[in-house]
Amino acid sequence: xxxxxxxxxxxYGSLEPYIDAQTMQIxxxxxxxxxxxxxxxxxxxxxxxxxxxLENLLQSLDSLTMDEKDKKIxxxxxxxxxxxxxxxxxxxxxxxxxxxxxxxxxxxFGSNDEFKKKFNEAAISQFGSGWAxxxxxxNTKLLVYGTPNQxxxxxxxxxxxxxxxxxxxxxxxxxxxxxPEYIENWWRVVKII
Ligand code: MN
Numbered sequence: 030x031x032x033x034x035x036x037x038x039x040x041y042g043s044l045e046p047y048i049d050a051q052t053m054q055i056x057x058x059x060x061x062x063x064x065x066x067x068x069x070x071x072x073x074x075x076x077x078x079x080x081x082x083l084e085n086l087l088q089s090l091d092s093l094t095m096d097e098k099d100k101k102i103x104x105x106x107x108x109x110x111x112x113x114x115x116x117x118x119x120x121x122x123x124x125x126x127x128x129x130x131x132x133x134x135x136x137x138f139g140s141n142d143e144f145k146k147k148f149n150e151a152a153i154s155q156f157g158s159g160w161a162x163x164x165x166x167x168n169t170k171l172l173v174y175g176t177p178n179q180x181x182x183x184x185x186x187x188x189x190x191x192x193x194x195x196x197x198x199x200x201x202x203x204x205x206x207x208x209p210e211y212i213e214n215w216w217r218v219v220k221i222i
Pocket of ligand 1: 056060113194196198199
């Protein structure tokens, strides 16, 4: 099975003015597509692995029998495909706040503001390229942390709930070096919070 670029659930300009249409279009059709192409390329060499769902491959990277260089390509580009497919889904021009999750966030982090502060810190302090995450760990506990490059929480057997792309390609056209401003505005287009 070849992986294909998933359609966005909204138009490129739908998240304006917080995320601009040009950034969305390049991010989706160029960056995300490039991860998919490289993922398909490396899986061509391992037809047995190509049948396994991507989530399972990412969960079991350590135990896969592959050339180390190919494994790194799978990690970066399989992670890139999983992360971006997820990222498009959690954003929306319309809020659909998940009240049950909000209550759980308050219980876990003290308040919604405390949670956002923690999440923003993870996003701002991620050195270089990476992601900030709200996840459920293996015991269903909510956690916030950052990952480098395209590493996914799936690689730790965690389930992503929110993920923020802080690679410069996600914000540089509109925000240049102002990552904190991008992060602050991103909350306006997060669907469930
Ligand atoms: Mn990206």
